[in-house]
Amino acid sequence: MKIYLATNNAKKLKELTRILAEVGLAGVQVLGGADVSAYPEPAETEWTFEGNALIKARAGAAATGLITLADDSGLCVAALGDMPGVRSSRWAGADHDDTANLELVLRQISDVEPPLRSAKFVSVLALVTPDGFETTTRGEMPGQLTYAPRGANGFGYDPIFESDDQPPLPPGAPRRTNGELSAAEKDAISHRGKAIRAMIPTLAELLSQPVISGQVLGGAL
Ligand code: IMP
Numbered sequence: 001m002k003i004y005l006a007t008n009n010a011k012k013l014k015e016l017t018r019i020l021a022e023v024g025l026a027g028v029q030v031l032g033g034a035d036v037s038a039y040p041e042p043a044e045t046e047w048t049f050e051g052n053a054l055i056k057a058r059a060g061a062a063a064t065g066l067i068t069l070a071d072d073s074g075l076c077v078a079a080l081g082d083m084p085g086v087r088s089s090r091w092a093g094a095d096h097d098d099t100a101n102l103e104l105v106l107r108q109i110s111d112v113e114p115p116l117r118s119a120k121f122v123s124v125l126a127l128v129t130p131d132g133f134e135t136t137t138r139g140e141m142p143g144q145l146t147y148a149p150r151g152a153n154g155f156g157y158d159p160i161f162e163s164d165d166q167p168p169l170p171p172g173a174p175r176r177t178n179g180e181l182s183a184a185e186k187d188a189i190s191h192r193g194k195a196i197r198a199m200i201p202t203l204a205e206l207l208s209q210p211v212i213s214g215q216v217l218g219g220a221l
Pocket of ligand 1: 009044071072073074075086088089101121154155156157158178190192
C-alpha cells in the first residue's frame with residue numbers, strides 16, 4: 001500500500017514520515033517528491049493553511065493517482081497580527097533561507113516584551129484521494145519567541161520558539177527551544193504531530209485498517 005506525501009521540503013518529509021511510522025502506519029510505503037514523476041508544483045495562492053494544503057494535495061493526487069497527504073504550516077506571531085503565517089517559508093523573500101526568515105521576525109519584534117512575544121505554530125494536513133474525497137486536520141503548538149536562536153535541531157523557526165508545553169525536565173532546568181529538543185520530544189508536542197494523529201482514523205478507514213486507541217493494527221498493510 002502506497003501513499004504520497006506531497007512536499008519537496010526534505011525536513012518536513014522526514015518529520016511527517018517519522019510520525020506516521022510512530023502512530024502505527026509503518027507498513028505503508030510513504031513516497032516523497034523524489035519517488036514520483038516530476039509534475040508542476042502548484043502556486044500556493046490561498047491565504048489560509050487549509051486552502052494551500054488542499055492545493056498541494058489535489059495536485060499530488062492528480063499527478064500520482066495515489067492517496068495524497070500535504071501539509072501547509074507556519075508560524076503565527078501575535079505581535080505581527082498572526083504573520084508570517086502562510087508566508088512563513090518566504091518571509092524574508094523567495095531567495096532567502098531559514099536563518100534570514102527568523103532573523104527578520106526577531107528584528108520585527110525587537111521592542112516587544114514578554115508575555116506579548118507569544119506565537120503559535122500551525123500545521124494543516126490535507127488528504128485527497130484520486131476519486132475526489134477531501135478532508136483536512138489542524139494541529140497547533142502555542143509558545144513564546146526568544147530574543148536569539150538556540151539549538152541546531154529541527155528546521156525553520158525552531159531555534160527561536162519555546163513551546164508552552166515543555167517536555168519533562170529536572171526541576172529548575174531552563175526552558176528549551178524546539179531547536180534544543182530531540183526529534184521524539186518535538187513530535188510528541190508539535191503542531192504537525194497533532195495534525196497527523198487527528199488524520200489517522202480517516203487514513204486507517206481509507207486503507208481498511210482497524211484502529212484501536214489511535215493505533216492502526218496489522219503492521220504490514
Ligand atoms: P510551507 O512549506 O509553505 O508549509 O511552509 C512552512 C514554513 O513554515 C517552513 O518553511 C518554516 O519556515 C515554517 N515552519 C513550519 N513548521 C515548522 C516547524 O515545525 N518548525 C519550524 N518552522 C516551521
